[in-house]
Amino acid sequence: MIKEANEEGKKNIVKAFSQSRDVEDRHAELYKKALSDMLADRQTDYYVCQICGYISEDEVPDNCLVWDALKGKFKPVK
Numbered sequence: 693m694i695k696e697a698n699e700e701g702k703k704n705i706v707k708a709f710s711q712s713r714d715v716e717d718r719h720a721e722l723y724k725k726a727l728s729d730m731l732a733d734r735q736t737d738y739y740v741c742q743i744c745g746y747i748s749e750d751e752v753p754d755n756c757l758v759w760d761a762l763k764g765k766f767k768p769v770k
């Protein structure tokens with residue numbers, strides 16, 4: 693039973709790290725876009741998830757894409 697618990701714990705750690713890496717990849721992508729928008733003088737609205745830090749462009753997603761959070765957890769970034 694302890695062995696099973698440890699296996700489960702490892703899986704959760706691996707899952708948390710891979711989710712965090714996905715969010716970081718997304719952030720890098722958005723920084724590049726924000727920079728090109730700034731240079732091109734375009735306006736993009738961003739919404740950030742208060743749970744995982746996921747950032748959405750132009751629309752509030754129905755759900756957190758990393759955790760199962762509610763739409764209300766997204767706040768506009770000014």
Ligand SMILES: [Zn+2]
Pocket residue numbers: 741742743744745746756757758759761
């Ligand atoms: Zn989220």
